[in-house]
Amino acid sequence: MTIDHPPAESPFPQAVAKPRPPALALAILLLGGFITVFDLFVVNVAIPSMQADLGARFADIGFVIAGYELAFGVLLIAGGRLGDRHGRRRLFALGMAGFAITSFLCGIAPDATSLIVARLLQGATAAILFPQIYALLRVLFDDAGRRRAFGLLGMTLGLAAIAGQVLGGIIVESDLFGLGWRIIFLINLPIGVIALLSARIIPESRSADAMGVDWPGIGLATAGLLLLLLPLLEGPTIGWPLWTWASMAASVVLLAAFIAWEHRVAERGGDPAIDLALFHNVAFWAGSLVVLLIYSTSTSLFLCFALLVQSGLGLTPFAAGTLFAPASVGFVVASLVAPKLVARFGNMAIAGGALVYAAGIGWLIATTAGLGDGTETVALLPPLVLFGFGQGLSMTPLLNLVIGYVAEKHAGMAAGFISTMQQVGGAFGVSVVGIVFVGILGRPAGDGISNAGRYAHAFAGAMIYNLAAVIVAAALMTFMVRKRPAGR
Structure with a gap:
């Protein structure tokens, strides 16, 4: 699950006391965070429907997912700086309007190429929208209010990931107005209009020394x-x-x-865009690679799993989303537990969390390899829960660990770069895992091998990359933990 994003640019001064902004302002900001993450996850349950309707190949669907993450990732830093310079509320409203319009373009796409282009544009508008949420939460609230606001944001992003799987399945399967998968994008239009009209209640803020783009x-x-x-x-x-x-x-x-x-x-x-001096720090360099590896395993698994359980095992979109929901719950629970484990056992607990994540992937590979039809999918639940739990243990505290290895004056730049690495890692993982998945699926099926068996073997083979990537990341984390963080 790719739901953790540190601030895209510079941290803001701590204020002792500030007037509390309207509750509606917080709600609108949380709604902005919700829809950007929801749209990342909801596509998973709609993939087979998109393929059937548009005649899309795996490469097309891969770009529908990877294109959103790539555009989101490479433009995050620019989005943050534009907000600092031209006004964060203004850029939030612009990003929300753009997200609604590009969602509409996704929903009316006549073919796969049009959908890919629309998703690239949607990711770009998300990159304008999302950094303003962190920036506004930091400048509008005092210390106590900020902690509460960021806690609510974390919970909102976690719920968005779960809703993307479960609610997305319900939406696709209900076939509202006969629109099928298109409704998952079209519902963003009224949501965006409501948020845009309400955004005027959010106080405006800028930075006097904003960096250029x-x-x-x-x-x-x-x-x-x-x-x-x-x-x-x-x-x-x-x-x-x-x-x-x-x-x-x-x-x-x-x-x-x-x-x-x-x-x-x-x-x-x-x-x-990125100060290369950051990479003189070996621990930060290693940490950036860890983020790329860990996040490359998330989106790629969702893509291949959706194809396995729907195209291979014949589950409906709702059943597929419900099957994955326990993993999302495991992630949220682990996200709450992880900071306490790090406080008690130190940063080595993060490497331990990565090993739990790897164990979940390995268990999932072994279980999937023996699947034959949809009646056996209940066997996937235990490894999915362990997978989600391990993912939460490793991902949630990882970002703070990596940023902790740079000097405080570079923290904003480092946070923006790590945010970018999260999204680029997701896009990279889809590309690499897709090579293996398509290669295995395209092989001639032997006698007695069902369609479900073909997809199960393709999924199990493709996830070998994920398993190796997480194990390498755990080893790099162990190396990092032995390095002294900046300023300590």
Whole structure:
């Protein structure tokens, strides 16, 4: 579950006493956080319906998911800085309006290509919207109110993830107005209008020393990542033609150009998208890789699991969402427990949580490999609960651990970069896992192997990457814990 996002940019001064903003302002901000996360998860239960309606391939569906995360991730820092400079309420309202419009475009998409483009735009508007929520919660409330507000935000994001699975299944299966899967996007239009009209009650705020937006750097990073993800998603289904390798080579060139540009901007005293000096810190470098690995396992599992239980085992969207709900509950429970475990046992508890996560994935692989039909899906519940619990134990405290290895003056920049790594990691995981999943599913089925068996084998094989990624992340966490955090 990818539901934890640290602030996209600079921390704000602590205020001793502030007038309490209207309760409706808090509700509108929480609603903004809810719909951005809900739309990440609700797509999972609608994937088979989308494929059937649009004639979409796995690569198309992979881009529907990865495109949202990629655009969301690479533009998060820019969204935060734009809010600091031009007004956070204004950018929140602009992001909400854009999210509603792009959701409408998703809902009326006539084909897979149109849906992919609309999802990229939707992710971009989410990147404008989401950083303002953290920033406004920090500047509008005093210390006590801020703790309460962020606690409610964490609970809201957790509920959004659960609702995306369960409520999303109900919405798709109910086929409201004969719209099928399209309704999961179209419902954002009235929600966005209500939130937009209510946003005027939110007090405006700006930063007097807001950083500039490094558009050339963001452009290079976005183009480089797109040229990497596109062949990874398309290659397995079209036989890896020459253009896929050329695209990956061009990606390396553009990402190298991005690094050179960021170095140049910093040397000239400008505001780079990411200060490369952060990576002189080995522990932060390792932590960034841990975030990429851990979050690459989340979205990819949801995608493959949705195809397994619906296309393979024949479950309805509601049944599929309900089946995964215990994992979401396990995640929320572990998120509440994790800070207490870290306080008692130290940061090594996070590495232990990653091992619990790996155990859940391993158990899920072993259980799935023996599935034959939908009547056996109850066997998936115990490993799913362990999976969700381990995910919560490792993901929830991980972000604070990584940011703790940089100096306080770089905390905002580090937080923004780690937020980006979360989303880019999700997009990368979908691409890599898709190669294995499509490869196994495309093999000729042997005698006596049912459709359910084919999907079960494809899922189990694809999740080997997830298992390896989490184990490597746990090893890197152990290395990090031995390093002394900044300022300690």
